[in-house]
Amino acid sequence: MMRSLSVLLLALSLLLLAGCATVGGPTPAQQAANAQANALYQRGDYQGAARTWDNLSAQNPNGNEGNDYRLRAADAWYVAGQPARTAQLLATVDDARLRGLDAARYNLLKGELALAHDPQQALAIAAMLPRALPAPLDLRAARLQAEAASVLGDRWASARARVHMASLLTGKARQQNAREIERMLVALGVPTLQKQARELPAGDPMLPWLGRALHRLGSALPKNLPQLMRQAGTVIAQGGSPTQEGFHTYHQIALLLPLSGPLKVAGEAVAEGFLTAYFNTPEAQPRPLLHVYDTQGTQAGTLAAYQQAQSAGADLVVGPLARDDVAALFSSNPTLPVLALNHPDGSVNPPQGSVEFGLMPADDGAQAAARMLQQGIRSAVVFIAGSENEQRAAQAFKVQFEAGGGDVLTLQTLPQGTVNYVSEIRNAMPGLGANGGIFIAVPPETARLLIPQIRVARLRQPVFASVQVYSGSPNALDKDLDGVQFPDAPWLYDAQPGLPVRARLMRNLPVVAGHGARLFAFGMDADLLSPYFVWLQQHPGSYVAGATGQLSVDAQGHVQRTPIWVQFNNGVAMPMAGTLALSAPTQ
Structure with a gap:
């Protein structure tokens, strides 16, 4: 009797085990169908994927597999633009069985469905989603947060979510998202944007967007001037042989410049400088192939030159030169790294792996403000001649000076067609004490008229200027500018060791x-x-000792330039004491 009972129990156990093998997991055919649904989803056939998961859920009405299939079908129907079908399926999903990514997907769908009738609930759900999500879900979560915040009137939160989206988008979608960010931030106005900027930590991804919005509104952000600590190119031992720290070898560089058209003269000057440094490469260093392409100074020419360079096998693009051309190239989502030679206006950021480098008028103003603040000057007056570059320099000076605790008492625009600036000087005098300072953004001809009249008015405060105060070549008339300080490129004064000497190059290159x-x-x-x-x-903090200054790159891909300071003395522009003079890296 006992033996018969044991045999019976064994038989029941085998039957139960057999039943678990059948009921407890998907069949090979179901596994193949699920793989097919995933492939359809990845290819963008969301309806096909949804129908396949619908069929699988019908074959598995109970259990975890059926629950998962219904969730995936609901997700695919939503992405396919069928929210009603999504809502029907989501109501049949048992969320208590979901874990990890499936739970996040379920909550994301709930939030997306809630957006149409309850944006507050949608925003609350978006805030509870995990931060670490796969890129497609991360993009949808950020879009949910952006759209819910926008409906609720919170432009700042919406813009911040869209800034996160920017790193996940490409092509036209990225451009449209950038326009939305800028539109929302511009609507906040200058005071709000400046307040937010002061509260954000250095390196926050919102800061460059704030800068662009403020630029649209005629204002600017104070610059975070780089703190230089470590020079690139130091020779170190690596793998038993010496190498230069930070050096990356490219095989073929494409130089994109306007060698015809309205920017021909500027393009040729940049090309001659590039080629001079290129052929100055020490023999011991590998020299990449170099192909030069004419962009003709147009966006179409730039994109055509890029395509030619890519087809020819380039692995680095240097250029283009014009703002609009840089914007066009960045907007085309280039796959090659780009060292762009300007900063585009608008909401176009460098693509991942690319940077932008330019001689910006605003940099002079920020540098002058920082220098005056370092010297204890807390009040200033500003004179400009009125061009766009001068206005940018003056605006940057004002923002930087006031951010550091200074007070810009007045900004005087000098009238054209006259040599008498007595009225403007008189208007600038009230409140400017002995410890104040003067900033001018004017060309040499205007400065030679303005400075003597400032001295006649018995204003003895130090005068700082933008770089345009000096033509770049000695002029006997510059004696009227004695004492004026300005930031400039060290190579012009042979103040940067390791580079070709300017005086020697002048013999064969008139542009120098x-x-x-x-x-x-x-x-x-x-x-x-x-x-x-x-x-x-x-x-951060590393730099290259270059011809225009010490060059570093911030987190947003903007090359920052720290120039030397120069002062007129007996009519000659000369580097001031304390000028950085560090060896340029070899290549």
């Missing part, structure tokens, strides 16, 4: 002696930066 000298130096720096810019962005 004229107004194109700074563009020539800019071209040299484009070559010097090319092997280092990726490493510089990854190592």
Whole structure:
């Protein structure tokens, strides 16, 4: 009797085990159908994927598999634009059985469905979603937060969510998202944007967007001037052989510049500077192939030149030069790394792995403000001649000076067609004490008229200027500018060791002696930066000692330039004491 009972129990156990093998998991055919649904979803056939998961859920009405299939079908129907079908299926999903990513997907769908009738609930759900999600779900979660906040009138929260979206989008979708960010931030107004900027930590991804919005509103952000600590190119032992820290070898560089059209002269000056540095490469260093392409100074020419460079096998693009051309190239979502030679206006950021480098008028104003504050000057008056570049320099000066606790008492625009500035000087005098300072953003001809009249008015405060106060070449008339300080490129004064001497180059290159000298130096720096810019962005505080200054790269991919300070003395522009003079890296 006992033996019969044991045999019976054994038989029941085998039957139960057999039943678990059948009921407890999907069949091979179901596994294949699920793999097919995933493939359809990845290809963008969301309806096909949804129908396949619908069929699978019908075959498994109970159990975890059926629950998962219904969730996946609900998700696919939503992405396919069928929210009603999504809601029907989601109501049949047992969320208590879901774990990890499936639970996040379920809550995301609930939030997306709630957006149409209860944006507050949608926003609350979005806030509870995990931060670490796969890119497609992360993008949807950020979009949910952005749209819910927008409906509720919270432009700041909506813009912040869209800034997160920017890193997940490409092409036209990224451009449209950028326009939405800028539209929302511009609507907040200057006071709100400035307040938010003061409260954000350095390196916050919102800061460059705030800067663009403020620029649209005629204002600006104070610059976080780089703190230089570590020079790139230091020779270190790696793998038993010496190598230069931060150096990356490219095989073929494409230089995109306007060598015809309205920007021909500027393009040629930059090209000559680049080629001079390129051929100055030490023999011991590998020199990449170099192809030069004419962009014709147009967006179409730029995109065509990029395609030619890519087809020819380039692995780095340097250029283009014009703002609009840079914007067009960045907006095309280039796959090659780009060292762009300007900063585009608008909401176009450098793509991942690319940077933008330019000689910006606003930088002079920010540098002048920082220098005055370092010298204890807390009040200032500003004179400008009225051009767009001068206005940008003056605006940057004001923002930087006031952010550091200074007070800009007045901004005087000098009238055109006259040599008498007595009225403007008189208007600037009230409140400017002995410890104040003067900032001017004017060309040399205007400065030579303005400075003597300032001295006649017995204003003895130090005068700081934008770089345009000096033409780049000696002029006997500059004696009227004695004492004026301004930031400039060290190479113009042979204050940067390791670079070709300017006086020697003047014999064969006329551009070096004229107004194109700074563009020539800019071209040299484009070559010097090319092997280092990726490493510089990854190592805050590191820099390259270049022809236009010490060059670093911030987290947003903007090359920042720390110039030297120069002062007129007996009519000669000379570097001031304390000027940085560090060796340029070899290549």
